[in-house]
Amino acid sequence: MFKSYLKVAARNIARYKYFSLINAFGLALGMSVSLLLISFYSYVSSFDDYHTRKESIYRIISTMEKGGDKEDLASAPSSLATSMQHETAGIEEIVRINASFRGDVVSDKVNIPIRQGYYVDSSFFAVFDFEMIQGNPQVALSKPNSIVLIESVAKKIEASGDLLGKAIEIDGLGTFEVTGVIKDPKRTHLWFEALVSFSTLPAEVRGEVSNQEQWTSYNDQYIYLLAENSSDKDKIQQSLNRIASDVYSQSKDAHVTFKLQALGDITPGPDLENSIGPDTDYTLIVVFGTICLLILLPACFNYGNMSIARSLKRAKEIGLRKTMGGGKTQIFLQFIIEAIAITMISLVGAVILFILIRPEFENMMPGTWLDLNLTWEMIGMFVLFAVAAGFLAGVFPALLFAGLNPIQALKSQPNAGGFSRMRVRKVLVIFQFALSFCFIVLMIVLGRQYRYNLNFDFGFNTENILDVELQGTNPTSFQSEFSRLPSVQDISMSSGILGSSYSSTQVRALAGGDSIKVYELFVDHKYIDNMGLQLLAGRNFPNVPVQTERYIVVNEEFLRVWQITNPIDALGKTFLVEGKELEVIGVLKNFHFAPLQIPIKSFFLRTDPSQFTYANIKVASPDIHATLTSMEKTWSMLNNTRKFEAHFFDDEMEEMNKFYWALLKMIGFLGLIAISISLLGLLGMVIYTTETRTKEVGIRKVFGASETGILYLLSKDFLTLMAWAIGFAIPVSFLLFDNLLSEIQYYRVSLNGWDILIGLAVFSLFGVATIASQTWKAAGANPIDTLRYE
Template sequence: MFKSYLKVAIRNIIKYKYFSIVNVLGLSLGMSFSLLLITFYIFISSFDDFHTKKENIYRVISTLQKKTADPKDFASAPAALAKSLQDRSAGIREIVRINTSFGGDIVSNKLNLPVRGYYADANFFKVFDFEMMQGNPATALSEPNSMVLTESMAKKIDATGNLLGHTVEIEGVGNFEVTGVIRDQNRTHLQFETLVSFSTLSAAVRGEESDPNQWVSFRGQYLYVLLNDAVTAGQLQQSLDRISHDVSDPSQQAKVSFKLQALGDITPGPDLEDATAPDTDTTLLVVFGTICLLILLPACFNYANISIARALKRSKEIGLRKTMGGARIQIFIQFTIETIAITVIALAGGILIFMVIAPEFKSMMMAASWLDLSLTWEAAGIFLLFAIATGLVAGVFPALHFAGLNPIQSLKGQSGSKSLYGVRIRRALIIFQFALSFCFIVSLFVFSRQYRYNLNFNFGFHTENILNVELQGVDPVTFKSEFSRLASVQELSMSSGILGLSYSSTMIREQRGGDSLSVFQHFVDTDYIGNLGLSLLAGRNFPEASLQRERCMVVNEEFLRTWKIATPAEALGKTFVVDGKELEVIGVLKNFNFGPLQVPIKSFILRTDPSQFTYGNVKVASADIQATLALMEKTWNKLSSNRKFEARFHDYDMQRAYDFYWALLKIIGYMGLLAVAISLLGLLGMVVYTTETRIKEVGIRKVLGASETGIVYLLSRDFLKLMLWATGFAVPASLLLFDNFLSAVQYYRVSLNAWDLISSFGVFFSIGIATIASQTWKAAAANPVDTLRHE
């Protein structure tokens, strides 16, 4: 029986090629984004599955409640908690402490290779099953200054990767003996390139000295416990509650509590502060899944719409089947199998589209290094089940409709679908589809303007032809002396960061006392203000003597507002205490955007401390930039032969900082294309239905003298009304959406304006009218002799 159903389904798919192609295309578009979600979820839900003891491994997470702020949930926990748990809890097999502060540059063998990783307890490999390729996991982290490398990092240091027993020097940190090499593993929430023995840290950092502050200041510290089979998480939680009660100090005005998080609940899991895992929280999945539904459900609805539009052509077939004894369930199964066959065919198209958009999705997620969206056999099997489920969702409504047809009406060619199309809910769904399409079209206009706005934004300082060179420990005075000799160098200054992208912060208070306030800062030399084109409203630049001893600072206008200083002139001469130093205000700068456009201009100061300089800001004037860079690299090699010349143009870095919007624009463009295409296919199905049910009416009107234009308008006006209704709902929804979304993403942003709405309206109606006209004009142009004979 199933073979017969399948054969009939394939015959019908081939017979009605036009509708089959339209349905396959619509479902392919609708499923493609859902396939992306399925693959993403398969990947992140498999994190840490390779650990054999995963069912008994838990991470301790913390909630910090300060009286002056809302409670915050942290993935980290105090290192001192390990000893308390050991002393006061039974049934713990192992406790592993991790500190994520390890990092630096490898300078051995003339390498300039940054490396990041964790300090970890010696029993790390007793809990976690990372595959050891070289070395003994039982002793690899037992001694201070022991280091375990990942395979990829080992091969970066030495092409062979055979480093067991070798010594690696980390600049400013020390020498480390390589005691192991482990195989790379990207399906883990622990993202590291190297592990260093926890005993390398001082006793204070290890949490082995009495310090009340360590219980409320624990960023970068993590705690994992491996329980015995006989011990439950609930039993250990009781111990954590008791410890929390004992260590919460009222004098600190803070309370900390601890909870256990199963290893399998970390990814995907709740969004926690100080997390080591990539951004895979459940909120992201909910948003992602909602978008998938907004695209997939209209595609399923369109299939039902087009299928019922074909009822006139298949009603006699159904009537004949019922007359010959076909039961309702058999008709239902027949049409359901036909739908599933179409969705399985559409799956192939969906997979092709998925393979095209997957790299763009990784780019938008900033996850090119860790996210694996490759197609596996497991994913293929789930894709097939998903296609079958989609077929059931899309086909159940048409199957029920056809199965319920009266055989006598069916043999007379009366499908009974006319009343179905009068149901209000169907019109509401069509309006929803059109409104969704309109919102996506508006989003394309808005985000494209936002991207151009970011690139052309006036930050209040110069970025053109300024090359930022990483000092990498080179003496700033020597660097400035050597590079200033180059003919292509117009100006040269020093700084602690890249203006517009990076900055630091500290606390500041008035000299006479009072509360301390947060202030953002940059450390610069005497040439920086002129080189970057910053505007002094009052006062003067830094004197040369300030580089020998820090005594003064230059502030921005916002600093004056923070401290309620009326004019720039009044600020001059005032003294503030910063990091224990008394600094006099000698200048006031016109406000400029010292940070990314995501944050507003706030209180900001420029200071002088050569030990903080990390960049040389070189203003270049050259007709041959490649030759200039080569000469600079040659000069650099004289200063540091073991470090690679690292330099990027300031405006290039600024542009790269907003690549997120370009990736977002492409993803939204794709989703908009899907939404619009699916809506147009649904519109096409309705137009086909209307022209087929009113074909005799069209013939009669033409015989009575109606013009083709009038008939086209007659057949189209109901659809145009639906599009107008959709626009009416979409405009306020767009205003609300972009006002809230853009304000959350970026402080300096464009606003949705009338031109965006008018342009979107024009595009929306142009493609809608073109779709409608493709069928209504065909019906209006038909010979009335043929249409009046239509059965």
């Protein structure tokens, strides 16, 4: 029976070649994006599967309430591990990780950067199964200043990769003995290039000398444990609750709770701050899945629409089958198998499209961890998905045809069994058109947002400012040498880059009360003038050597938070910051110290030369290339082990907007697919309509109907559907896109009438051109030829 179904399906696909081609191509487009989702989910859900005892490995996560804010964190204080070792039963191994290790391997031959390394306990390899190809995992991290490298880094340092027992120099951190080399970790949320023994850290950083600050400031600290039995989870959680209650019961600054998270729940998992490794939370999966569904459904609707439209031509076949004893189930299966056969053909095209768009998708994701190469497991999932898509595409036509009355079917007067075929088809077409219109408008709005960001006034000077990474170079020596260059107008120092990098701290009034989170940047006395920041009251930092930090310069938002009405009233007020009493000596007009994704918040400038990591050089030169060459020569005299790293401020601002460029490309691609699917569906329906009304057109022309009249007659129903779709999509666009943009960025453009009008023009152009491509030909045909048509 199944073989018979396949034969009939093959004959029908071959008989209706044009419609089969439209269906197959549309489904291939719709399925290609879903293949990306399947491969992505398959990849990230397999993270950490290779660890032998993965079911017993947990991470401790935390929720912190501090300064009125509440944050869910992937990190936990190292001091907690010390307390648990003494108080908690049921733990076989516990591993502390400090993710702050990074630096450059320096020697006469090489200068290899280690972008991410972890300080870890010696029990790391007892918990996690990373394959060691050189060294003994049991003792590799047992001594201070021991380091384990991944294979690719080891080969960069030494071509053979044979470094076991050798000493390497990490710039600024000292000498380390290579005690092991492991294969590059793959499919793991623990992305690293080097592991360093935890005992290398000072005791207070390891959390072995407990103080309150360690329990409230632990951004780079993580704790993993191996439970003796899965049943011990509840006992361990109770211990965590007890420790948190004891530690934070008297704290005024923060309240923290701890929770166990299974290794398998990390990726994908909940959205946590301070995530270690690739950040793949469920929100990303849900959003991506919704987009895939919105792309796939129209392709399935197209199949259903055209199948229903051809019902008259297949009505006699169905009536004859039923008269000869064919049951509803058999008719249903016949049409489902036809739909699945089409999707299996479409799968070939979808896989080709998937291979073409995969590199661009991988590049859109931050980092270089994503690798969606085809595997047999993935291909099997693709086939299952194609079967499911075929069932989805064919289920409605199959139900419709299975329910036909055989007598009416033989008379070519099928009854939909209570369903209004035309009404359902119109709803499906309107949905497709509305979706296409929304994508067109979204591309227009995101394009405006991209231009808006490029031209945004951040409130400080960005022109001709060159930011140079100090990389451990003495700021005073740097300023002394670089100020001699004729192209250098001025130099200031800072701990970060305005508009992109910043840190935060807790501030409290001397009179007491709750601490408030304030964002900060460390600068020197030249920074305010160099960056063109505007003082509303007070003065700049004094031009004297800083022995002890004494002053801060705040922004207007800082005054609002502390309920200070006039800028001049803030001068002289003293606040407690990290145990220091700091006096407000100046008030700055608000400026955007952070990316445009977040609003302006309470912020101040501090001065501490030990925090300086960037030099901000104001450049005046007609020949930038010559200027940079002379700067590189000067740099080599100050630091011959590090590469000169410098970027113009305007270029850094543009780099931050690459997110929108990537988003534009992604939305553009998805929009192109959605529009193509809708136009294919429209093309198929127009072709079918013109074919079924060929004789009618001939008769009308014989009786004197004009080409314009015929054109209107064949087009009006489709134009009406387009109008309905636009009427539905416009309010949805206003409601959806304003909320969407507010989630992406605080400072944003708003959807306006011009966006709608431009979108309407583009949408109408595509739709009318598609309709006219067939109706014009039918309207201009010779009535002698059309009257002969069968």
